[in-house]
Amino acid sequence: MSLFSPVLSTQDDSNAHRPSWRDCEAWKRMASLALEGSFPHSCALVTAEDFHTEIALGIAKMLLCNNGRGGDGCPVCASWSGGQHPDLVVGGAPSQPPSIDTCREIINTTAYRPVVSPKRVVVLFAADRMMLPAANSLLKLAEEPPEYVHILFMLSDEKLFLPTLRSRSWTVSLPLHRQEERYSPPRTDEEWVRWIEKYAKAEVDELIMLFTPWISFEIERKAYERAAKLERLRLLIQTKRLSRTMVLDLIVLALKEGIVFEHSFGDFW
Ligand SMILES: [Zn+2]
Secondary structure: OOOOOOOEOOOOHHHHOOOHHHHOHHHHHHHHHHHHOOOOOEEEEEOOHHHHHHHHHHHHHHHHOOOOOOOOOOOOHHHOEOOEOOOEEEEOEOOEOOOHHHHHHHHHHHOOOOOOOOOEEEEEOOHHHOOHHHHHHOHHHHHOOOOOEEEEEEEOOHHHOOHHHHOOOEEEEOOHHHHHOOOOOOOOHHHHHHHHHHHOOOOHHHHHHOHHHHHHHHHHOOOHHHHHHHHHHHHHHHHOOOOHHHHHHHHHHHHHOOEOHHHHHHHHO
């Protein structure tokens, strides 16, 4: 039998990925440009890939909306169905760049006027990993898009983006997620890998000290369930005499894997 046979805690998942990027200055700037109707036609967005879909949709909703707000119940906003909209054109997926054929199709689509909205929004995922011919095929569209078209290039690594496309785009970084890392428990797999590397040799006391900012962070964003869970975990670590590797494992199992540690703990230590 494996340790912590999978009793997964899902009760507080709704708070786990609150879109904290909505609080950052770059997002507010984009929202105000959308509201004024002066959002650039070609925009390159740089942020962690986990958020690409959510962010692209958030911006598309504002840009397509009759009032530049999104979610206000106007006829355009009412035309959203899940993540789809008649005037939203999507190329590729967060980890999969669009092919040259997809890019050509998109270019053809943009020649037609929008259906419901005054605008058409084109989202190109993994745009920093497009093959050169695909990226090149978009140069003209990025340079002279029809007046009703907005293009969003979604990037994880700005440096990999074709310079000729970059120079035609307004680049926005949404860095909040990375800044938060110091205060919040890691969230993505990538963040966990970095966290484990960083704290692999940390002493128990040092690990316990991480909980104070984590708990404050969760309380600040009103994620009380998560804050309470962190508090219980901290108490557990403080009261049991565990080796530092056990503490490290426990943190990862409880916070990354979502194991209900209270139930499993007594059986194993
Ligand atoms: Zn609307």
